Amino acid sequence: MKKHIYAQSSALAFLLAGTGVAHAQSSVTLYGIIDEGLNYISNSGGGKVISATSGVIQGSRWGMRGTEDLGGGLKAVFVLENGFDASNGKLGQGGLEFGRQAWVGLSSARLGTVTLGRQYDPRVDFVGPLVSATRWSGAFGTHPADIDNLNNSFRINNSVKYRSPSFGGFAFSALYSMGGVAGSVGRNQIYSVGGGYTYGPFVLGAAYLNAHNPNVSYFGATGTVAATTNGVPGSNLGTAPSLSGFASASTYQSITAGGGFQLGAAHIGVTYSNTAFKGLGDTTSGPNPNGFMGSTHYNNAEINGEYRVGQALLLGVAYDYMKGSSISSARGKVGGATYHQISLGADYSLSKRTDVYLMGMYQHASGTDSTGGEAHAAIYTITPSDSDHQSLVRVGIRHRF
Template identity: 55%
Template sequence: MKKAALVLTTISLSVSSAYAQSSIALYGIVDAGFIYSNNVGGQKLYSMNSGNLQGSRWGLRGTEDLGGGVKALFVMENGFNIMTGALGQGGDEFGRQVYVGLSSNQLGTATLGRQYDSVVDYTGGFAVGAQWASSFAAHPGDLDNMINTNRVNNAVKYTSPTFGGFKFGGLYSLGGVAGQFNRNQIWSVGVGYSQGPLQAGVGYLNVKDPNYSFWGNNANSRTDTATPTASNFPASRVISGYASAQTQQVIAAGGAYTFGAATVGATYSNTQFKDLGTVAGAGLNPVGYTGGSAKFHSAEISFKYQLTPALLLGAAYDYTKGYGVNDAKYHQGMLGVDYFLSKRTDVYVDTVYQHASGTDSTGRSAVASINLLTPSSTSNQIVAIAGIRHKF
């Protein structure tokens, strides 16, 4: 028995030595809560929801030291619904992100796979919908993708090292259509800055054939075939009528400044759905657009205060104004309280109110349409969320 134990110990030490320069970590977030809305399709809603402050997930990340300051790396991240056990991101097993690549201290990081675009990377973190206010607080319809509703498939991505507080990066997604290099193509670039109390970033995103390449990039989507099928755009009337656009373009900027326990932040985005009526298919053009573009300005200001080490208070306001083919306007206010029971567990309460006016993407009078909810039957909608989040 002593000899057997000695052999096993020797083997174990050898394996540990062989993999001493590698690491793999399991991580995740489980987030669930109760929601109430005063008007969802004309009715009050009492329900439960998974992934409010952050999407529920589990993932694996790993690195291998190749020497000379170079590492191989990978990430595999699954999204799921804690209430039902269903896969998130339209049925993809690793729908949040999955990629592999190389990282150099001097040259930066290059990765291949399903990844986040530069608007998300460099400006999304400044939007309160990606912080304390919950995903319901996204800019209407998450039209600028600031809270990462959509990921990018088939993507090559580069992120630079940090130089004096600055870093930059870009992403390119190949459409993969024979003989049509630009079809379904996505590309984005961004720059970020972080030094002391100041953080800022800008990002640009350009998406060809967004109904298929951006909104239809998961397992349950209507795929782009010789006979195009129905819309993959969300039910939100803010943008649901624009699935026939040839291009979606987003220009975004954001920043935050911290003084003491307080942080003020702001974001701005300009989103355009260009050449409406270009992409043909059943249900893609219910209003009959034959050209032109739908455009939006969206501006958000926010304030958060760390009242105690355990208690965070937040308030924000967003104004989204449509122009071009339609003129819908959305006023949205957000309030939130987040209490940390420990470094890994917190409880929260958030409220989002939205008021709509003008004409929306469907050509009808705009109704309130808070992110993740079925549109209201009126111009007003409110949602309240109370939940718990645990990180591991």
């Protein structure tokens, strides 16, 4: 149940330079999601595991969003959103208080919206809604390591974002994050643009993001930042073997596009992304234990489908393919990794706010991954397998308020 707080706010005359008392209609909404479930994992670091985890089909969270009518069609808007782990009560996003979102801005139905703070990039706005992970398969159905951020694992700090109103079904947005490095405007900067078009049952979206020194500016915005040793920043790329060895990249670049089509009770979505790590070997960005040089990229393609049986039951299936290019290293060229991933899901609504779900995933890996060794399967957020395959089954419950 969403809680709405409505208040009539006023300002004293001396604050308005003698113009009298002004009145503005305000609203604040408290909202949240609690997601919890049990998992069976076939191979997690070499053994079978049964575990309880939170925030899979959607991240567990609570937040506040608000608006204030400033008159003339202009509104002040804000969002503060906290992520947490329902299994143990800990804060998510590396312990940040409002690690999911924290921004404030101005919005006009005619001119668009400008916001400042910790925000999602345009890939999340326009292409993210087309992947299975944001629709029904959650974190476990995410592309390996969420390498293209289509399941919004990575937020952008210190950012200014503009989103246009809709022009006959078309909208666009642009984001810029300041690096904050004295004497070097470009260092640690991030910029992104994207757009989308909706026409009846058709949806199209595309976006581009470029991050300088991504180990610090992009992957280092998670809340847990690795220490610098002998002038070299520690790796913030986590343990996912598909990308953990690329901390020395001077640039991270992501191009994404997708489309969706609703046909009665069925929906089909397709997405494509090209993610590049350029300038490998720049130790001012991060460590380079494998001696990688030059650039590498991953192509990712997903097709997903879902079908609603009556009002309560949703069934889903998805296939994701990711292929990496070869990498130059101190020992010569090594082959890029290939990942195949299949996701199945069923979600049953007990009410408008509560549902139970069952999902299963399987991933197979081959080639050479970012660790410089034989690729191991690693379903997102799960400890990597010690072999080339990994599977899991999860049963969970989600409540929205």
